[in-house]
Amino acid sequence: MRRGTALLLLAPAVLLIAALLGAPLAWLVRFSVHEGQVGVAPAGALTLAHYAKALGDGFYLEVFARTLGMALVITLVSAVVSYPLAHFMWQAPRRWRAALTILALSPLLVSIVVSSYGWMVILGDQGVVNRALLATGLASRPVKLMYTDLAIVVGLVHIVMPFMTLSILAALERIDPLLGEAAATLGAPRWRILWHVTLPLALPGIAAGTTIVFSLAISSYVTPAVLGPSGSNFITTLIWQQFTQLMNWSFGSALAALLLALSLAVVFGYVRLLTAAGVFGGPGRGAA
Amino acid sequence: MTALHRLVVALVAAFILAPIVVVVAVSLTDSPIPEFPPRGLTLRWYAHALSEDVFTTSALNSLWLATIATALATPLALAAAYGLVRGRFRGRDAIQTLLLAPLVVPSLVIGLAILLAFSGMGVRDVGARLVGAHVLITFPYMVRTILASLARLDPAVEEVARTLGASALRCFVLVTLPLVRPGVVAGMLFAFIVSFDNVSLSLFLTNARTNTLPIAILNYVEYNFDPSVAAISTMLVAFSLGAALLVERLVGLRRVVGG
Numbered sequence: 016m017r018r019g020t021a022l023l024l025l026a027p028a029v030l031l032i033a034a035l036l037g038a039p040l041a042w043l044v045r046f047s048v049h050e051g052q053v054g055v056a057p058a059g060a061l062t063l064a065h066y067a068k069a070l071g072d073g074f075y076l077e078v079f080a081r082t083l084g085m086a087l088v089i090t091l092v093s094a095v096v097s098y099p100l101a102h103f104m105w106q107a108p109r110r111w112r113a114a115l116t117i118l119a120l121s122p123l124l125v126s127i128v129v130s131s132y133g134w135m136v137i138l139g140d141q142g143v144v145n146r147a148l149l150a151t152g153l154a155s156r157p158v159k160l161m162y163t164d165l166a167i168v169v170g171l172v173h174i175v176m177p178f179m180t181l182s183i184l185a186a187l188e189r190i191d192p193l194l195g196e197a198a199a200t201l202g203a204p205r206w207r208i209l210w211h212v213t214l215p216l217a218l219p220g221i222a223a224g225t226t227i228v229f230s231l232a233i234s235s236y237v238t239p240a241v242l243g244p245s246g247s248n249f250i251t252t253l254i255w256q257q258f259t260q261l262m263n264w265s266f267g268s269a270l271a272a273l274l275l276a277l278s279l280a281v282v283f284g285y286v287r288l289l290t291a292a293g294v295f296g297g298p299g300r301g302a303a
Numbered sequence: 304m305t306a307l308h309r310l311v312v313a314l315v316a317a318f319i320l321a322p323i324v325v326v327v328a329v330s331l332t333d334s335p336i337p338e339f340p341p342r343g344l345t346l347r348w349y350a351h352a353l354s355e356d357v358f359t360t361s362a363l364n365s366l367w368l369a370t371i372a373t374a375l376a377t378p379l380a381l382a383a384a385y386g387l388v389r390g391r392f393r394g395r396d397a398i399q400t401l402l403l404a405p406l407v408v409p410s411l412v413i414g415l416a417i418l419l420a421f422s423g424m425g426v427r428d429v430g431a432r433l434v435g436a437h438v439l440i441t442f443p444y445m446v447r448t449i450l451a452s453l454a455r456l457d458p459a460v461e462e463v464a465r466t467l468g469a470s471a472l473r474c475f476v477l478v479t480l481p482l483v484r485p486g487v488v489a490g491m492l493f494a495f496i497v498s499f500d501n502v503s504l505s506l507f508l509t510n511a512r513t514n515t516l517p518i519a520i521l522n523y524v525e526y527n528f529d530p531s532v533a534a535i536s537t538m539l540v541a542f543s544l545g546a547a548l549l550v551e552r553l554v555g556l557r558r559v560v561g562g
Contacts, residue, residue, distance in 0.1 A: 020471070021390025027440070028383035028402055036405055037441040039416035055422040094316055100528055103312045113551050117544070118316060118554055125323055126500035128517045129536040132524055136329055136533075143325065143339050176319065181557060203304065234409030238503050240523070248318045251411050258415065258507075264487045266418070271523045280408055291396025 029203035040275070046268035057265065075253070075270075083248045086232035088148070092285060093172045093179045093228050094221055100176075100184035102218075123177040131241045134170050138242075166242040167249075174238065175231050179224035186220025187213070222289050229285075230278040250274050286289060304555040321541060323402035331421045337530050358535050361519035368430075368515060369498035372437035373491050379438075380445035381487060385475070387446075388453040399450075403443045413439065416506035429513040441494035444559060448493065451558040452486025453479075489553040492546045493560075500543060 071077050091301070104115045109217025122130060137143045138160040148154040160166060190213065198208045201225070236251040247253040250270065257267030327341050333343030351357050353488045357549065387399055405413065414436065421432045464474040484498075511517050516539065524532055548554050 016386075016389040016391075017514060018390065018392045021386040023389070023394060024386030025398060026383040026447070028379045029398065031379055031438065031442065032401055032404060035417065035435050036408065036413065039420035040408070040412070042420040043416040046419060055419070076556070091453045096318070098306060099311045107326045114557050116551060117547060118319060121319060121323065121544070123539050123560065124500075124543050125535075126543065128524075129540055130322040132520070132532055132536055133324075133326045134522070136339060137321060141336075173319065173322065177475050178562065181560060196330070214495065217438075226340070230407070230409075232365050234411060235503075236322050236411045237521075251409075254307055254411065255413070264419065267415070271415050272393075273411045274409060275402065278409055279407065 016270040026279050039095065043268045046265050046270050049265055049267075052264050065266045066273070068266065069269050069273055076220050078247060078250060078253050079136040079273075080225075081248060082233055083162065085249070086229050089168055089171045089232045090225050090229045092168060093175050094183075094225065096172060097176050097179035097224070098183055098217070098221070101180045101187060101217075102178070104184050105187040119180045120177045127174060127237050130173060131170060134166065134173075134242055136155060138166050138169070144238065161242065162244050164243065167239050170242045171232055171235055173227040174235070178227045178231065179221075182224030182227065183217055186223075187219045189217045223286075226282055226285050230281045233281070234278050312535045320498035326536050326540070327531050328539045329530050332530055332533075335529055337528065337533055347427045348530040351529070352535040352538075354532040355523075355531065355535075357514070357519045358516065358531075361514040362535075364514060365516040367501050368433055368437055369495045371434055372441050372498045373380075373494045375434070375438045376445050376494055377443040377487065377491055380442055380449055380490065383385070384446050384449035384453055385479070388450060389458075402446050405439050406443045406506060410440070410501075411507075415506045417504075417508045429508065429510055432508045432514075433505060436508055437498045437501065440501065440504060441497050441558040444497055445487075447493050448486050448490035448554065448559045451485060452483040453553065456482055485553045486558075489559060492550045492553075493556075496543050496546050500539070 046057045048061055048063065050059035050062050050064070052058055057151075070192075083164065099118060104112075107115055127213070135142070139145070140157040140159070140161070144160060145154070145157040148155075148158060194212055194216075195208055198212050203211070234251060236249075237256065239249040240252050240255070243249065247256045249275070254267050254274065255269045257263045257270060261267075317506075328339055328341050329337040330348055331346070332338045332341035332348075333345045334341075356428055383402055387395060387402075417436050421427070421435070426432065430501055457484050459480055460482070464478045466472070492552065501518060502517070502521065505515045505518050508522075511513060514522070518542075520535060520539075522534060547556060550559060
């Protein structure tokens with residue numbers, strides 16, 4: 016194919032991204048460096064005050080730190096929960112493949128409003144868990160589970176799991192099956208094969224999954240808003256509040272731009288860091 | 304596979320399925336509040352949900368939106384993927400990264416940016432900004448699926464057609480397209496689900512009068528707790544899982560989702 020033809024084929028798509036992603040993001044950044052707004056347009060002098068406020072005020076820094084901390088917990092838990100499933104999918108007979116794939120991906124295929132509603136029914140004061148706790152006498156009154164950080168972790172781990180599971184599975188599938196057999200022949204017990212052969216080779220997958228999951232977690236809005244404590248306790252809920260309740264579009268835009276920078280830094284920076292550290296082995300690139 | 308591993312996997316599977324199973328079960332309960340396990344069995348919440356205007360109107364909106372977004376994204380993605388796979392030019396990787404960028408930018412940021420930019424241009428039509436946002440978010444999944452299908456296609460097949468005198472267009476329509484059709488159809492189905500289920504973009508772009516189904520569900524749950532939400536959710540789940548099964552049959556879901 017001639018170069019001109021290829022570029023012509025790509026032009027509409029590039030224009031689409033430029034018009035619906037590039038230009039709106041530029042407009043958002045423009046908002047963030049203006050003092051304020053008149054109507055729906057940025058107005059006033061150019062300023063970096065909104066960024067200074069977001070990065071200098073203890074309250075906002077605390078929300079950033081809280082979000083990052085929660086994302087870290089969610090990433091760790093999802094890696095621990097996803098690994099056994101990925102390992103199982105890797106070893107399972109071929110005819111189970113379709114069913115297991117649908118199972119592993121189901122959180123992604125079901126709208127987040129549906130799973131959130133499900134968690135509300137499970138974690139509520141009158142919910143499944145509390146009724147079981149009361150019935151078995153493990154608790155004498157309902158334990159508060161809904162509208163807590165725990166509910167956010169549960170809801171988000173559920174949603175991000177498919178990405179972690181698939182990343183780990185992709186890495187496991189690249190392992191030469193003879194390696195495990197060789198280790199077994201040489202007398203290594205199962206746990207040693209897992210610890211010394213399989214896990215190290217699954218590391219690139221875990222690393223790639225970590226990147227995706229972490230950036231999804233810091234930028235999630237629906238789960239913290241629906242299942243979490245009230246008030247602005249996540250970067251995203253804080254941004255939402257700036258736009259819908261306080262009508263402070265410029266400051267909200269600055270927060271949104273910071274969130275964008277943070278998640279791009281995670282996705283691109285982390286992969287580069289891991290590649291440099293040799294996690295991805297050879298000249299290959301991260302799956303993200 | 305040890306017994307311990309099986310047990311752990313069973314627990315993980317239970318965790319994955321828990322919210323979905325609970326929603327389906329609750330939709331059948333005969334009590335006025337969501338109860339699990341359900342007390343008695345009834346389909347009246349389905350009748351109730353289908354008689355609620357908020358659900359039926361918004362479901363129709365969602366169907367329209369997903370159809371239009373998919374229809375617009377498909378030709379763009381097909382052309383772009385073909386250009387990427389067959390073209391040889393510098394900056395190919397950069398363009399590919401750019402085309403997949405909507406997956407990397409947080410949806411909340413995309414939603415806000417589109418809301419601000421469209422308002423700034425004086426476009427206040429909810430439909431226009433919803434279509435714009437949904438085309439943007441469904442497009443990368445289609446590019447990825449079609450790229451995967453094209454990559455598995457032997458370029459020799461096309462070369463033969465060209466050598467025998469077929470024009471580039473004829474070769475594409477009569478040779479390439481039929482061979483990648485499963486990939487294109489799978490990409491379209493997945494794009495449809497992504498649009499139909501989307502919350503995080505639509506949340507910013509809908510308003511009180513024009514809604515999508517997931518947003519209507521979200522709003523309904525805020526003030527009502529009756530099991531009709533579970534009924535409408537179950538229908539949504541059945542719809543999405545049905546489409547997903549088709550995608551799995553056609554090309555395999557993993558090719559679409561990536562990872």
